[in-house]
Amino acid sequence: MKMNLERLRRGALKFLIMDALHHKPMHAYEIMKTIEGKFNGVYKPSPGSLYPVLKNLINEGLVKVEEHDGKKVYSLTDEGLKKWAEAKANVKSVFSTPVDYRKLVSMLFDISLVLYSYREKMVNEKVYDEVSSVLMECRAKIERILESQSSESK
Incomplete structure (x- = not known):
């Protein structure tokens, strides 16, 4: 793959x-x-x-x-x-944060592998649109969480 x-x-x-x-x-x-x-x-x-x-x-x-x-x-x-x-x-400092940042990166990589392994099933535009929508919602939610966290720490 x-x-x-x-x-x-x-x-x-x-x-x-x-x-x-x-x-x-x-x-x-x-x-x-x-x-x-x-x-x-x-x-x-x-x-x-x-x-x-x-x-x-x-x-x-x-x-x-x-x-x-x-x-x-x-x-x-x-x-x-x-x-x-x-x-x-810089890479080492990112991965040595108090939280397990590597686990988050690994989860993102796992999602990309799922998308890749099911790529033939996304020939249907409806399926593509649904998956795309979920990913966009996820990104927006992550950004909201991080933005609220950074505004709280100011």
């Missing part, structure tokens, strides 16, 4: 690429396989989604590309390594 990249934000893919390259320089295919491995095969970025993000990382000076044996090999620059370490620290 594979998920499309559109389900992940570009920033998440940027971090996943940098995380893969943190371990060693890689070809684009190796980067895709490393990311796929992190998701146990559920998600694998397509070349069409990977290359634009790699290009942006190169333009930002975070990744460099060299040719070895006629193949492009990508690696983190010193600045890329610094940005990766900062991002990794």
Whole structure:
């Protein structure tokens, strides 16, 4: 079961690429396989989604590309390594909050897997509209809870 990249934000893919390259320089295919491995095969970025993000990382000076044996090999620059370490620290701080934030993220991921596994059943526009409505209501309710919490703490 594979998920499309559109389900992940570009920033998440940027971090996943940098995380893969943190371990060693890689070809684009190796980067895709490393990311796929992190998701146990559920998600694998397509070349069409990977290359634009790699290009942006190169333009930002975070990744460099060299040719070895006629193949492009990508690696983190010193600045890329610094940005990766900062991002990794931010991820750890988000997941070390007093509440089990990971559990919430896991629940969201479970919902995406349910949607993906029933994708053939959503050919009916009525079913799609019902599911979409539930998700929009859920998002609105979560935002109301969080907004009321942030206004209470002021």
